[in-house]
Amino acid sequence: DQQVKQNSPSLSVQEGRISILNCDYTNSMFDYFLWYKKYPAEGPTFLISISSIKDKNEDGRFTVFLNKSAKHLSLHIVPSQPGDSAVYFCAASANAGKSTFGDGTTLTVKP
Amino acid sequence: DVKVTQSSRYLVKRTGEKVFLECVQDMDHENMFWYRQDPGLGLRLIYFSYDVKMKEKGDIPEGYSVSREKKERFSLILESASTNQTSMYLCASSLTGYQPQHFGDGTRLSIL
Numbered sequence: 495d496q497q498v499k500q501n502s503p504s505l506s507v508q509e510g511r512i513s514i515l516n517c518d519y520t521n522s523m524f525d526y527f528l529w530y531k532k533y534p535a536e537g538p539t540f541l542i543s544i545s546s547i548k549d550k551n552e553d554g555r556f557t558v559f560l561n562k563s564a565k566h567l568s569l570h571i572v573p574s575q576p577g578d579s580a581v582y583f584c585a586a587s588a589n590a591g592k593s594t595f596g597d598g599t600t601l602t603v604k605p
Numbered sequence: 606d607v608k609v610t611q612s613s614r615y616l617v618k619r620t621g622e623k624v625f626l627e628c629v630q631d632m633d634h635e636n637m638f639w640y641r642q643d644p645g646l647g648l649r650l651i652y653f654s655y656d657v658k659m660k661e662k663g664d665i666p667e668g669y670s671v672s673r674e675k676k677e678r679f680s681l682i683l684e685s686a687s688t689n690q691t692s693m694y695l696c697a698s699s700l701t702g703y704q705p706q707h708f709g710d711g712t713r714l715s716i717l
Contacts, residue, residue, distance in 0.1 A: 503645070526703055537609070537695055537708030538648070545703075583647060590702025592638070592663065597647035 497521045498586050500596035508604055513571040515599050517584035520565065524586040528593070529558060529569045532581045541582075542569070574603045608632070611696050611709035618716055624683040626712050628696030636699045637679035638706060639663075639671065641692040648695065654679055686716045 650663030
């Protein structure tokens with residue numbers, strides 16, 4: 495049973511537009527959520543996080559939204575840039591325990 | 606800046622060999638993790654460790670073991686390598702459970 499799902503394997507957007515990446519989870523005990531970005535031949539790097547006591551967290555062009563009742567989080571990138579093209583993973587953990595990762599979404603931002 | 610270093614970027618081994626993947630972090634992090642990444646399957650946790658000499662099984666521990674004799678070093682061991690262990694292996698560390706993980710650049714392991 496996959497507890498963290500990213501249902502869109504890929505997403506393509508035009509430079510300057512908004513990118514919205516989605517993630518669903520099933521475990522109601524998850525209380526900490528993160529997004530990581532991964533370029534080819536590199537390890538994932540942390541992008542932004544949110545705890546379950548919040549519903550929104552912003553960092554520059556990146557905003558993460560958490561809807562606990564729907565068990566859904568999303569990452570908004572505004573405006574999107576070609577350098578944002580990468581694989582994005584969402585991850586979730588409970589009680590400061592191990593993280594469970596989604597399968598990733600490949601974002602392509604076209605100039 | 607946190608540095609997580611994996612000993613090899615590419616490794617080719619034969620079936621049946623005992624394989625060691627090494628990982629070192631330089632930020633005195635308590636937690637260390639080993640994942641494998643396969644196309645379409647995301648990151649799957651093999652083993653993790655919250656402290657020296659402590660280890661916990663992740664989601665796919667079969668065929669693997671780990672060693673953490675020093676805080677900064679976490680080793681992944683393939684006891685008898687098989688072709689289905691061909692994969693990208695990623696090591697990570699974090700200060701606490703409520704902190705992001707810092708990843709190494711990965712070891713692409715091929716078992717022939």
